[in-house]
Amino acid sequence: MSASNSEFKPLPKRHDRLICIDSDGTVFDTMTAKHRCFRECLIRCFGFRGRDAECAAEVWDTVNLHSVHRGENRFRSLLVVFDAMRERGASVPDTSRLRAWTARETRLGNPALRAFLEREPSEELSLVYRWSRESDKAIAASVHGVAPFPYARETLARASAEADIMVVSHTPCATLEREWTEHGLVRFVMCLGGQERGSKTEQIRRASEGKYPPERILMIGDSPGDLAAAERNHALFFPVVPGREPESWKELAEEGLARFFTGGFAGGYQERILEAFRGALPGESRQTENGAGNGTHISPQFEGNGK
Numbered sequence: 001m002s003a004s005n006s007e008f009k010p011l012p013k014r015h016d017r018l019i020c021i022d023s024d025g026t027v028f029d030t031m032t033a034k035h036r037c038f039r040e041c042l043i044r045c046f047g048f049r050g051r052d053a054e055c056a057a058e059v060w061d062t063v064n065l066h067s068v069h070r071g072e073n074r075f076r077s078l079l080v081v082f083d084a085m086r087e088r089g090a091s092v093p094d095t096s097r098l099r100a101w102t103a104r105e106t107r108l109g110n111p112a113l114r115a116f117l118e119r120e121p122s123e124e125l126s127l128v129y130r131w132s133r134e135s136d137k138a139i140a141a142s143v144h145g146v147a148p149f150p151y152a153r154e155t156l157a158r159a160s161a162e163a164d165i166m167v168v169s170h171t172p173c174a175t176l177e178r179e180w181t182e183h184g185l186v187r188f189v190m191c192l193g194g195q196e197r198g199s200k201t202e203q204i205r206r207a208s209e210g211k212y213p214p215e216r217i218l219m220i221g222d223s224p225g226d227l228a229a230a231e232r233n234h235a236l237f238f239p240v241v242p243g244r245e246p247e248s249w250k251e252l253a254e255e256g257l258a259r260f261f262t263g264g265f266a267g268g269y270q271e272r273i274l275e276a277f278r279g280a281l282p283g284e285s286r287q288t289e290n291g292a293g294n295g296t297h298i299s300p301q302f303e304g305n306g307k
Contacts, residue, residue: 011190011207017163017261018212020204020230021189022221023171025071026240027156028179030146031222035064037138038074042081045131046093055090056081070242071223073108073170073195074132075101097124106202109172109195110136136172148183149240151249155257156188162261166191168203168219168229200229208233218260220252227277236265239277 025031039060042048048056059081063069069080079099082092105112113129159165165188169176173194180186193203200219208217219230222240230237238256240248251273259265 011164011166013164013211015163017216018208019159019163019165020168020219021165022071022226023167023169023176023179025222025242026220027148027152028146029149029245030143031065033143033146034139035061037142038135041131041135041138045127045134052090055085055088059084068224071225075108078128094124097122098128101125107196107198111196139175148185149249150246151253153185155249155253156185159257160188165189166193166207168193168200170195172196200225201232204229204233204235215266236260236270239273241277241280243280
């Protein structure tokens, strides 16, 4: 199986259930390391200095690790970060072209941005593209050997015996292939879906349409965007709660998976596990997984002082 081809091909149906699973922060504890790369490249590529650089570092981590924007596509995250920095008085570049592009592009990744720039050159978007590319290079050079969370490997092995499994992620396909192969997990999944394959909502819809009823589709993820993608497909959702990842995987291994396979997941059990998830990521968001809306509010308790 190769994840390098960004064109979606219908998956063979081997079981009567489908499990869709996010990667960063859900299976692998890579969020902090990868966002350090994004943050450092952001400061360097956009030339932030002094207080603006400090503000950029603080806001990037707040938005992407500790708010409801956790797990968002990198380009939409950049808009949220720049808006928050602007509110704190930092000097940030114009984002009008980026905002317009993210509003109409369905496959928010480097290939789509490169193709757009070839048609419509833009200094603003060229800088964004450079930041994105340099971030990927920094991640490829420095983020290696990050093991899956405890209980993840054995749970995936058990699940693959009774369900078709696909990865649904905002990470580039090539990175997914490297990480899932490096840790011997690729044999448990039928497809590695990265940013080139479209939004998570779109990936789940295309994989499941006409093959699996909603009550037999489970999305596993660590972000509100993962939950939104599940809800738009009327699928079930199991949260890997940030800061409680091993406990979440143990819960899935000991109870959640069995409930999914026997039909006892929806209802009270779903609501109980969602309550803990919602409490782990404070803030309000009007920006949805597929980009509708442009709200960027961050909960005041995380706003910092913009120094």
